[in-house]
Amino acid sequence: MKRILVTGGDGQLGMSLRQKIKEKPPIDCTFVFTDVQELDIMDEMFVKTYFYSNKFDYIVNCAAYTAVDKAENDKEIAEKLNTYAVKYLAKASASQKATLIQISTDYVFSGEESTPRKEDDPVSPLGVYGLTKLEGEKMAQKYNSKHYILRTAWLYSPYGHNFVKTMLNLFDQKKKISVVNDQIGSPTNALDLAETILTIIQNDIEAYGIYHYSNEGECSWFQFADEIKKISNSQISILPVSTDEYKTIAKRPKYSLLDKTKIKTTFGVSIPNWKESLKNYF
Numbered sequence: 001m002k003r004i005l006v007t008g009g010d011g012q013l014g015m016s017l018r019q020k021i022k023e024k025p026p027i028d029c030t031f032v033f034t035d036v037q038e039l040d041i042m043d044e045m046f047v048k049t050y051f052y053s054n055k056f057d058y059i060v061n062c063a064a065y066t067a068v069d070k071a072e073n074d075k076e077i078a079e080k081l082n083t084y085a086v087k088y089l090a091k092a093s094a095s096q097k098a099t100l101i102q103i104s105t106d107y108v109f110s111g112e113e114s115t116p117r118k119e120d121d122p123v124s125p126l127g128v129y130g131l132t133k134l135e136g137e138k139m140a141q142k143y144n145s146k147h148y149i150l151r152t153a154w155l156y157s158p159y160g161h162n163f164v165k166t167m168l169n170l171f172d173q174k175k176k177i178s179v180v181n182d183q184i185g186s187p188t189n190a191l192d193l194a195e196t197i198l199t200i201i202q203n204d205i206e207a208y209g210i211y212h213y214s215n216e217g218e219c220s221w222f223q224f225a226d227e228i229k230k231i232s233n234s235q236i237s238i239l240p241v242s243t244d245e246y247k248t249i250a251k252r253p254k255y256s257l258l259d260k261t262k263i264k265t266t267f268g269v270s271i272p273n274w275k276e277s278l279k280n281y282f
Contacts, residue, residue: 016157083139094146177225218257
């Protein structure tokens with residue numbers, strides 16, 4: 001019986017994992033979900049003590065500081081959660097010979113490219129969020145050789161804060177909104193990512209390393225918003241604007257497509273198109 005610890009269990013990916021496990025419980029697996037109340041992963045001694053009392057085969061770290069703009073002025077906390085907490089989990093899991101699954105992001109890339117990014121392509125974060133997540137990747141690699149780093153992009157779900165929920169709220173409140181049309185990526189339903197994480201755990205083939213996962217296809221944020229509008233039958237007017245017209249504190253990658261060949265061939269996962277997954281969301 002595999003014992004799996006999920007940190008950040010109350011966030012959108014953690015909650016999506018809970019939903020997937022409830023729908024179809026994995027064979028011979030026991031899951032323990034924690035959030036900061038049960039396990040403060042930013043406290044190194046707390047992590048050591050917790051792992052001294054609890055034995056696991058897998059740790060899925062869904063906890064992260066994801067407020068991209070806020071991170072620019074809150075670097076210390078972003079570092080604690082996105083970088084140093086990963087170090088503590090990597091060291092603690094390695095001491096038990098457990099596998100660490102670390103969730104990362106497309107923001108480790110600059111977005112200046114025009115072809116889908118592969119796992120071994122050069123990284124160059126534009127801001128604090130991407131930088132702290134990249135340093136977290138390095139911590140996982142340095143302190144636990146048994147690691148999977150899953151980079152994902154444009155994550156949404158029925159839980160937490162995300163673009164889809166923000167759009168639906170704005171559709172109820174506004175008659176007209178503006179959304180950028182020159183940042184390209186692929187939205188990712190967190191339930192699809194959760195299913196892939198469970199596949200990795202169940203396969204148990206020890207193909208450690210970095211992997212990319214997002215839904216198939218591509219769109220701009222404007223096209224994403226427009227598709228949400230169509231499916232929800234909203235009458236709102238959405239205006240496309242450029243990144244230069246829509247100023248934010250943190251810079252965003254203009255091109256966020258990820259090459260998923262490696263994860264598809266290694267684990268045999270089938271990845272749905274983003275439009276299909278968005279319809280499933282509704």
